[in-house]
Amino acid sequence: MGSSLRELTRSLDVGGDAARIPMALHNVDNPESDSDDAVLLMEQNGEWSSMNYEYLPSDGSAFLIYTVPGLTALILSIGMMAALIMRPEWYVINTVGILVGAGTITMLGVSFVPWIIIIFMVLAAIYDAWAVYKSKHMLELADTMVNLELPVMLVAPQRPTRGRIQMARPEGASDENPMPMPPRKGMEETMLMGLGDVIFPGLLCISAMSWLPDLDGPLGWSAPIWVAIGTMIGSLIGYCVLMTYVARGKPQAGLPLLNGGAIIGYFISAMIFIGSSAFVFNISLF
Incomplete structure (x- = not known):
C-alpha cells in the first residue's frame, strides 16, 4: 500500500x-x-x-494509470510499438526515436548540472571520434542497427522512398565469406545520424534551463532560457559544419562537432547573460 x-x-x-x-x-x-x-x-x-x-x-489507485494524460501516453506507446514491429519504415523509426530522445533529454537534463553534462559530452565525443576514425567499429554498428530496424538512429533519405531501410546482401556473400553490404537500391543517398548526436546537445540545453541562476534576460525571458538558446545555436552551427563533411560522402563522427558547438555556445551565452556564476563547479562527491 x-x-x-x-x-x-x-x-x-x-x-x-x-x-x-x-x-x-x-x-x-x-x-x-x-x-x-x-x-x-x-x-x-x-x-x-x-x-x-x-x-x-x-x-x-495511485499506482494505476487512470488520468487522461496517462491513458493517452499508454495508448500512443502501444500504437508506436505496434507500428515499429509491423511497419518499420524510416519515418516510423524516426518518430519513435524522436519521442524516445525527447523523454531521455527531459529526464536526464533535469537530473544533472551543466558541468556533469559537459563532462559526459566531452568523453562521448572522444569515444565517438575513436570509434569512427580509429577502430571503425561504429560503422559496423550503424549497419547492424539499420538491419535490426531499432529506433536508435535517425534516417534521412535524400529522395522520397517507401519500404524498409535495410542493407542488401551482395551476390556471392555468405556467413563464411562475408562481404560489405551496400544499401539496397534507392537508398544510396540515405544519411544516418545516431540518436546520441541529438540527445547530448539537448541534455545541455535542458540542464542549463533547470540549474542555472534564474536571472532576468532580454525580451522578458529568463537568462537560463537564453543560455539554452545559445547552446542550441552552437549545436546547429556544429551540425552545419558536420553536413559539409557528410556531403563529401565520407562517414564522420557527429559528436565532436555537435557537442563541441553546443559547449562553445553554452560558454559564450552563459558569460553574456549570467556571468561568472554560471561556471561555478557545483559538484559534490558526498
Missing part, C-alpha cells in the same frame, strides 16, 4: 535566533493512523512559515 502527503501552508511567528534555527520539524500525533503527521517550520528572509504534512492512506 502507498501513502501520499497533503501540504497545508500558513504563516507563523517563532521567536529565537534565526541564524541557529532555520528549520524545525515537529511530529503531530494522528490517532487515526499508525503514522504521525508533521509540521515543518522554515525561515526565509527573517519570516517563519509552517507546512503541515498529513498522512493519507492510499488504496493503491
Whole structure:
C-alpha cells in the first residue's frame, strides 16, 4: 500500500535566533493512523512559515494509470510499438526515436548540472571520434542497427522512398565469406545520424534551463532560457559544419562537432547573460 502527503501552508511567528534555527520539524500525533503527521517550520528572509504534512492512506489507485494524460501516453506507446514491429519504415523509426530522445533529454537534463553534462559530452565525443576514425567499429554498428530496424538512429533519405531501410546482401556473400553490404537500391543517398548526436546537445540545453541562476534576460525571458538558446545555436552551427563533411560522402563522427558547438555556445551565452556564476563547479562527491 502507498501513502501520499497533503501540504497545508500558513504563516507563523517563532521567536529565537534565526541564524541557529532555520528549520524545525515537529511530529503531530494522528490517532487515526499508525503514522504521525508533521509540521515543518522554515525561515526565509527573517519570516517563519509552517507546512503541515498529513498522512493519507492510499488504496493503491495511485499506482494505476487512470488520468487522461496517462491513458493517452499508454495508448500512443502501444500504437508506436505496434507500428515499429509491423511497419518499420524510416519515418516510423524516426518518430519513435524522436519521442524516445525527447523523454531521455527531459529526464536526464533535469537530473544533472551543466558541468556533469559537459563532462559526459566531452568523453562521448572522444569515444565517438575513436570509434569512427580509429577502430571503425561504429560503422559496423550503424549497419547492424539499420538491419535490426531499432529506433536508435535517425534516417534521412535524400529522395522520397517507401519500404524498409535495410542493407542488401551482395551476390556471392555468405556467413563464411562475408562481404560489405551496400544499401539496397534507392537508398544510396540515405544519411544516418545516431540518436546520441541529438540527445547530448539537448541534455545541455535542458540542464542549463533547470540549474542555472534564474536571472532576468532580454525580451522578458529568463537568462537560463537564453543560455539554452545559445547552446542550441552552437549545436546547429556544429551540425552545419558536420553536413559539409557528410556531403563529401565520407562517414564522420557527429559528436565532436555537435557537442563541441553546443559547449562553445553554452560558454559564450552563459558569460553574456549570467556571468561568472554560471561556471561555478557545483559538484559534490558526498
